[in-house]
Amino acid sequence: MLSYSGHFLVLLAVFSLCSLCHGAERSPKKGVVIPSWPKHHCYDFNALYTVSWWYNYHPVPEVEYYNKWWCSYVTGGIPQGDDRAACFPSDPTEVEFVPMVYGIPGLGHHANTSFPDVPEEYNIVLGYNEPNQPEQANIDPEEAAVAWIEFQEKYPGKELVSPATGHADTEWFDAFMEACEVLGCRFDYLATHYYTGETAEKTMKILKDYSDRYGGRKIWFTEFAMAKTHDENKIIELINDLIPQLEHSDFIYRYSWFLSRYYEDHDDSGWFWIDSINGLIEENSTNPTKVGNAYNVPWHLEEYKPTRLYAYE
Secondary structure: OOOOOHHHHHHHHHHHHHHHHHHHHHOOEEEEEOOOOEEEEHHHHHOOOOOEEEEOOOOOOOOOOOOOOOOOOOOOOOHHHHHHHHHHHOOOOOOOOOEEEEOOOOOOOOOOOOOOOOOOOOOOOEOOOOOOOOOOOOOOOHHHHHHHHHHHHHHHEEEEEEEHHHOHHHHHHHHHHHHHHHHHHOOOOOEEOOOOOOOOHHHHHHHHHHHHHOOOOOOEEOOOOOOOOOOOOHHHHHHHHHHHHHHHHOOOEEEEOOOOOOOOOOOOOOOOOOOOHHHOEEOOOOOOOOHHHHHOOOOOOOHOOOOOOOOHO
């Protein structure tokens, strides 16, 4: 019969083995957008057990300075003091926060927001969010290039991810690159967003063309979902086809689904809309949705490697 200490050692070994297994399930590429709106609950990160990074359009993970209600309990109420740890991953080394410099002061959606600087502890910084979109960072490409020089001089020791264009917009980015070649901009990766690829094959080829067009830099695909559909099965089918492609294509460095939880009500009358059914976590719980369950599959494992890689055909 095992002694008490023997039982403890067995339990410790089992726990350690389970921890290693859990860690092995996390994809080094897979992330998620956890915004300061519409609703983030304590312990949400527990629902997303294969992601390894996240971002929130801010330079820091705690965004009380912008929206004190951004994180709440499912049952209502705002965590205080040490309890706010429940708003974040239980192990920040397993699920890394990546800061963003959203845009230029005085321009775009956050024209009047006072953002803090990126803390020294973070080694990678995401650049401007959709500067080609009037409702987002809204920066002319030439102005963005001039500002980028200040950005890279402010963070000389950090890896920089380029401005993230909406809709893989080459017209805006061509002009940005032209100005950057004169000024000497530095960025280590590309970023872009794309929502309207009806198929995984179309999306992958657009992303590969984007990479090739700008020197073969690897891509952070920092926003995507399936726009303009109410069909949950179609969204799951897209995930089942697209995520293995992202995982097993070398030119994709990281990717993140938009987003963890949507507004329950949405306007589908315009030219572009996203049904809340794209959300990864249930509206009033911290359980994954059916879409979230599909996203949670460890697609990075060799057993899920596609027989065809669309981008290379």
